[in-house]
Amino acid sequence: MRWIFLILLFSFSKLFAEEVNLFTTRHYESDIKIYKKFTKKTGIKVNVVAGKSKSLEKRILEEGKDCIGDIFFLADVGRLISAEKKNIFQKISSSIFESEVPSSFRSEYWIGIAKRARIIFYSPSKISKNELKDLNYENLSEPRWKGQIAIRQANNVYNQSLIASLIEKNGLDYMKKWLKDFVNNFSRKPQGNDRAQILSVASGESKLAIANTYYYALMLSGKKGKEQQLAAQKVKPFFPNQNNRGVHMNISGVGVLKYSPNKENAIKLIE
Numbered sequence: 317m318r319w320i321f322l323i324l325l326f327s328f329s330k331l332f333a334e335e336v337n338l339f340t341t342r343h344y345e346s347d348i349k350i351y352k353k354f355t356k357k358t359g360i361k362v363n364v365v366a367g368k369s370k371s372l373e374k375r376i377l378e379e380g381k382d383c384i385g386d387i388f389f390l391a392d393v394g395r396l397i398s399a400e401k402k403n404i405f406q407k408i409s410s411s412i413f414e415s416e417v418p419s420s421f422r423s424e425y426w427i428g429i430a431k432r433a434r435i436i437f438y439s440p441s442k443i444s445k446n447e448l449k450d451l452n453y454e455n456l457s458e459p460r461w462k463g464q465i466a467i468r469q470a471n472n473v474y475n476q477s478l479i480a481s482l483i484e485k486n487g488l489d490y491m492k493k494w495l496k497d498f499v500n501n502f503s504r505k506p507q508g509n510d511r512a513q514i515l516s517v518a519s520g521e522s523k524l525a526i527a528n529t530y531y532y533a534l535m536l537s538g539k540k541g542k543e544q545q546l547a548a549q550k551v552k553p554f555f556p557n558q559n560n561r562g563v564h565m566n567i568s569g570v571g572v573l574k575y576s577p578n579k580e581n582a583i584k585l586i587e
């Protein structure tokens with residue numbers, strides 16, 4: 317009887333000791349709901365450490381083998397590649413990753429979890445849909461858009477990923493020239509976040525804006541106030557490159573840290 321008790325006690329303590337430490341730059345309620353569901357299903361506790369990508373990355377690098385982190389969740393492919401290059405991740409594989417995630421959204425070191433499009437917004441009162449027909453990102457450098465495009469600053473990682481995809485497709489020489497012409501088409505000095513670009517189109521200051529889709533949805537929802545909601549209602553989304561490679565999709569994704577103490581649990585959570 318005493319043995320059974322001890323065995324039970326041992327297995328219980330093991331059950332509660334199961335955990336996974338997640339370093340994340342995301343801050344969504346939906347993520348937390350998923351972690352809770354995972355704990356309910358597996359008994360593995362998810363400890364969330366939230367922060368900015370650069371400070372979390374710094375902590376991981378500084379702590380090295382002593383870092384308790386298992387998973388690093390980042391909100392842009394540029395950040396994932398930067399972490400991979402700094403040797404933060406270990407290689408991971410799983411038949412589930414291979415069957416569920418297209419190969420363009422994963423590497424040996426990280427897996428895309430969520431995707432989002434970086435698209436063009438326009439005001440239907442200023443531009444007809446016909447004018448945008450067959451428009452590609454590549455066309456945004458043409459003189460017909462002079463002084464009409466709003467986009468945030470070049471140090472923004474969303475823009476860097478978009479431009480990187482254009483370099484991959486068109487080559488560096490093409491893009492050097494393209495960027496010069498594109499900058500000539502700005503309606504103003506780059507400033508503000510993605511929502512500020514949509515506002516610029518709504519106010520008539522710019523004819524086109526580049527922003528991620530979910531910011532438009534956020535504005536329409538009214539969660540950012542009535543003014544932004546009304547502005548978003550004046551603007552429409554446009555998905556470029558529909559006759560060729562398609563719109564630019566970016567990802568949020570995860571990697572398992574090199575010195576992850578709970579690697580098995582990390583893989584389970586990612587799966």
Ligand SMILES: [Fe+2]
Nearest residue numbers: 391510528531
């Ligand atoms: Fe964002």
